[in-house]
Amino acid sequence: MLKTSALSALAMLAGSAALQAADIEFWYGNTGTGEVAIQAACDAFNAAQDDHAVACMGQGSYETGMQKAIAAYRSGRHPALIQFFDAGTLDLMLSGAVLPVEELEPEVDWGDYINGARSYYETSEGMLYSQPYNGSTLIFYGNRELLEKAGIEALPATWEELADAARRLREAGVDCPFVTDAHPWRVLEQFSARHGLPIASRDNGYGGLDAEYTFNTGKVAEHLQNLHDWREEGLVKLNEDTAAGNYTVAFNTGECAMMEGSTGSYGAAFAALGDKVEIAMAPMYQGYERHNTLIGGASVWVMKGHDEASYEAARAFLDFLRGDDRQIAFTRTTGYMPVTKSALAALEAEGLAAEPDFATVPTGVGSLDQPGGEGSRGVRLGFYVQFRDIFMEETQKAFTGGQSMQAALDTAKERGDALLRRFEDTYKGVALP
Amino acid sequence: MKQEIFRARALPWWLCAPQLLVLFLFFYLPIILAFFWAFHLEQPFGGGSQFVGFANFRRVLGSGEFWSSARATLAYMVLASGSSVGTALVLALAADRRLRLSGIARNIFLWPKAVASASIGVIFVFLLNPYLGIPAPLNEIWPGLWNPRTNPLHAYAMLFVANVWSAIPFSFIILLAGLQAIPEELHKAGAIDGAGPWRRLRDIQLPLLTPQLFVVVVLEVADSLSGSFGLIDTMTRGGPGGATNLLVYKIYSDGFKAYDLSGAATQTVILMALVAVVTGAQYLFLERRVRYDR
Amino acid sequence: MIENSRSIDRWATAILLCGLVFVLTPMAFVIVTATQSYEEFLRRNFSLIPGGHFAENLREVWTRTDLPRQTLNSIIVGAIAATGRIALAVTTSYAVVFFTGRGRGLVYALVVASIMLPLELMIITAYQVTANVALPLNALANAGGLWSALAGRPLDLQWNLLDSYAGIAIPLMAQGSCTLILVQFFRTIPPQLARAAIIDGAGPLRFLWDILLPLSKGPLTALGIYMFISAWIQYMWPLVAASSPARTMAVVGLARLQEEGERIPDFPLQMTGAILVTLPPLILIAVFQRRIVRGLTLSEK
Known part of the structure; x- marks a missing residue:
């Protein structure tokens, strides 16, 4: 008797937890100013709304983050979102462990990303796999x-x-x-x-x-x-x-x-x-x-094997990171560049482009936005x-x-x-x- | 083993069980898993693994950089353990003479044991920094005289010095204890027979020290390998040009930085075999010369 | 010694002096550098002139780096690993030395074999096992599709120890040198003691607890200190097994101080960190030198 009631109480607990299972993890590899900016973004996201909570966990470096993600994925304990650097793109694409962002959020206008930022992370058919995050060149x-x-x-x-x-x-x-x-x-x-x-x-x-x-x-x-x-x-x-x-x-x-x-x-x-x-x-x-x-830095990948509520949270967080203000704030602390047309327009409109915090933007974006060729889409090579x-x-x-x-x-x-x-x-x- | 006293069937097994469990999980299982992966091609994210027979071994053994890394590893094992045991032996012989310095030396020679190989690396890489460290003034006079960042020989010299420094304590303790256990009468008898100090060293001390020397050499060989990781990771990172990319370090970077699980596991199997062969050879060729009787 | 050979003694003294200089010089340089300020260091580069900034550097290390917390981690992991290794070694050696029965030789061989292959060699797969300690259970249950037939799907238990104190400390215990030394020591204990205990009606566990352990207190403390230091100075395993700053150990933290990318490395700060990381085990060694030596040389008799 006691046993069954305890079990049902447990089940209820589990059930209620599932309803608000919108707590997701985001693993990142940056340290230094990059880490500060990422944590600031997470805090801002968690403060801005009550539906979801994202826990941003620093892994010390891109490599460690990836290695831990591999071990975690093999044992089913991986985060919903992980940041990873440019060179590992193909390893992740073929891993079977990730969900293309374009599939997760088909309604988003992914064409807003400038050419040099997009082509590195999209398939030869033009489907974007991960959301460019801290872009450099x-x-x-x-x-x-x-x-x-x-x-x-x-x-x-x-x-x-x-x-x-x-x-x-x-x-x-x-x-x-x-x-x-x-x-x-x-x-x-x-x-x-x-x-x-x-x-x-x-x-x-x-x-x-x-x-x-x-x-x-x-x-x-x-x-x-x-x-x-x-x-x-x-x-x-x-x-x-x-x-x-x-x-x-x-x-x-x-x-x-x-x-x-x-x-x-x-x-x-x-x-x-x-x-x-x-x-x-x-x-x-x-x-x-x-x-x-080519775009350097890293992008955010969505990992498979989570429930719909988590993906709802992931969508909200990705939308948040993509926002013009967020990108500009991120650039201000880190020196990475905004990589969507709308964020660049906002930067221009707010008259910030002349500030030293944004000094690299005209040169860097200008370099990323040159005409593309077969040799300049990115590097899609294994290991x-x-x-x-x-x-x-x-x-x-x-x-x-x-x-x-x-x-x-x-x-x-x-x-x-x-x-x-x-x-x-x-x-x-x-x-x- | 003559001391068996208690008779109980289950109890001794229960007593051994915890250690056997820990050893199974974190010693034997990793070995088994390494063998398993060495014969499979393993996708990093566990999407699939297929049996490939000896293909991984063929690939590893067919690659030039594996062989250069294996050669470097073997040479490092021999030279690093040789130089550190040799240094410790000389110091132990000197300390055995009961000089005024012996007491202090016996304490201070243990201190390096408190310093992790990685800490030693951090310290020596600074002390030997070609532009900011001890050699800086010399480098200003003769540019390029010392630069372990570009010269593989200098890089190795740096590793060996750091290794000897860190390996002194253990060998020193064991060898000194062995020397002190040699009865005084043997020395006296030797002296009466007219044997000088060198002669006594060769005919009395060294032969009677062989058990300790054997233990120290065997353990130093294994230690030089495991300690090499901390030194390399903080001093040379395998460079210049892969010259100090010893297998221990190569396996780490192949497996943890490049997600090449099968390749890393294959090299693990080969490295374990190499260590087993070296250890076995020591038992075969060295232990014969060990005199246990006193 | 036997003949009054002054010249040999002079040589031996010279050798010992050389050895002392070799061992102490790096330490002296570390201390001197740790007293200089970053600006002083940049101006003069390497120099033997001590500065007056040690307290300042220490404060820097204390506030700007993670070393204080990492030092605490090292203490915790060192304590777990040392106690664990001693406990495992005591029970195993007790069983091996004081009991009759089959399999003792095999157990002993299995344990001692682990001395020859350090954890560093099998880091890749040890990491994998630690990521899921339930791995062998799953493999066993799923052999031949057994579990699938019973439960409808393969058994998939998960128990990840990475990034936990246990996950860092327990694999460090999987090494048999402690058992080797204790077995040698237990063999020197007169069997009459145990026989007397039996006559007094004490069982094996009682004998272990009331007689053997108190008798071995000296060697056990020495071994414990040595094992604590051994865990403290580990680098490779803590490097891979702990990734969050909350579980990083001090030595790994010290090596990470090297990775300052944007300016000339702050060597005075690094050297201050090196002192902080090295001092606790160094004090243990300097103070317990005799005991440790006795504990270690036990196996050589």
Whole structure:
């Protein structure tokens, strides 16, 4: 008797809990100012309405968040929403663990997202899988004080001009004219995209899982060889050649005069150098038409296996994050950029675009909004996170003299192709959406 | 085992059960699971896993970077344990001479045990920083003299120094205890027979120390591997150019950063086999030379 | 020693001095750097001149980083792991040494084998097991479709220990060195003691509790301290098993201080953190040096 009544009480409890089961979790990977801004967004959302509650849980990094999500998904304890970074897009698309945002909210006008932000996260058929969140892209930074020392008026727009400027900087006594970490996001992905060159066949993998890397020939190979030669000449420095040990730090401390970096680095650079910081779109090689750069940062994914009430909450939260005010507030704290046309229009209308908090927006969005090409939609390649490490490892060996740059790129291609084949095997029978 | 006293059937099993359960869950089961995954191609999100026979092994064994990582791992195991045991042995021999310094030394040589490998990494990577650390003045005079961020040899040198520093305590304690257990009379007898100190070291001390040396070498080999992760993760992150990407670190990054569960599990199986072979070889070749009689 | 060989003693002294310098130099540099302010450090780079900013740096560490809470986590995990390892080792070694019966050799071998393969080697799958400890139950129940036939669907129990104190501490206990040492120690205990207890009418558990444990207090404390320190200095497992800041351990937290991306690393702050993280185990070692040495060398007799 007692037992049954206890059971029914339990059942009632469970039932009532199910009715308001609109408490969802959102896992994110940012730390620092990004984390502050995300928590602020969550608090604002929870304060603004009573129907849903979202618990935003920091995971320390994108990688940890993903790893925990994998373990959690395998044991059925995963969050409804998870933020994940650009390079893992295909891994998530094929995981069978996510629900495309366009399917979750078909009524939303997803075309409001600017081209460069959309194409990275949509299928070859044009269906958006995740909602772009903290958007960044590659831009070019210069330290006006150092550049003026060498009599350089404007930031170089081409690599040829850049090499020239670097030589003059050296003559003027600047030991580190241009600094980069040679990370593939900068020297491979963004470089190829804005030059309209694919890094892999099958439209960078958008056309099928049987893609193969192609970056080891042509302009990309030439560019990396140039970087190598320029480093020998003393025009280019890598992380490990700088006292600071890190390219953004080396730029911020005034050790180096120029760098290419994410729009997200602007905040710290401005804090350190003030209005000595100048930005522009990343340089091109002469004779190439400029295409859009890729969106960096991360997007928000909806995970499968939750009830309708949770998805209702997820919709509300995604709508909230997408709102113009939210995007602008997020940009103000972090230096990431608004990526919908309406938010950009609102920014313009409110006359905020001139404020230093939004200094990267015209350049960054301008760069994202260039005409698209087959090479600039995004990167749709499997185990791409692992490939980035391989690329770094092989090119680092070339930079430090262990092998020639061409050999490094050939090996990276070979190892990368092996990864792609294994990815294909792992998802045998799964169709690329 | 002569001490069996109580006769009870169930009780001893109940007494062993907790430890066996913990060992099963967190030692044997991970091993079994590693073998399982090594023969399957596992989708990260658990969508499907298919039996692929030895395909994972063929792939891993066919890749150049696995072999360079395995070679580096083996070399590291031998050199790191060798250098740390050697250092500890010299220090123990010196401390055994009952000098005024011995007492202090015996205490202080244990201190590194309190410092985690990752903390040592954080500390040494700063001390040996080419631009901000101890070598900075030298680097200003001769640019490029020392840069572990670009020079693999320097990177390894940094790892070895940090490893020796952290491995002194354990080997030192065990070896010193072994030395002190050698009866004084043996020394005296040796001296009367006209054997000098070097001769006694070779003929009396070292042979009688073999049991301790054996234990220390076996444990240091395993320890150098597990400690290498903390050092690498804080000092070199596998670089420059993958030069210090030892298997322990490679497995971690393949599995946790690149979601390659099958590849990581396959390398885990191979690494465990490697350690088992090295340990087995030590038993075969070293233990024979151990003298247990005193 | 035997002959009055001054020259050898001089050499030995020199060697010991070298060793002391090698061990102490890094520690000294850490302390000196921790007394400098960030600005001082940037101006002079590396220098041996102590500054007067240790208290300030300590306050920074205390307020700006998570290290205070992480230190508490280390204490908790260290205490759980040490007590757990001792408790498991005591019961197992007691069963192995004092009982007759089959299987003791096998149990002992199973336990000791775990010393050879550290947790770091099987991190990938240990993580997976910790993510769902009920895994073997599910596998067992579902073998051959058994559970599906009975209940209509495969058994799918979930018990995730990741990011919990238990999940960090218990896998650290899956290592047999403590048992190895205790077995050696129990074997040195005269069997007459137990026989006398039997004659007095004490059962095995009573003997364990009333006689054996009090008798082993010294070695057990030494081992406990050593195991606490061993758990404290773990890095890889706490790194993967705990992801929320609320469960991160101090050593992992210290390594994370390295990841400041936007300026020259604040080395004075890092070194202050290193002192904070190292001091508790260091004090234990310096104070209990004799006991720990005795506890460890037990197995060597």
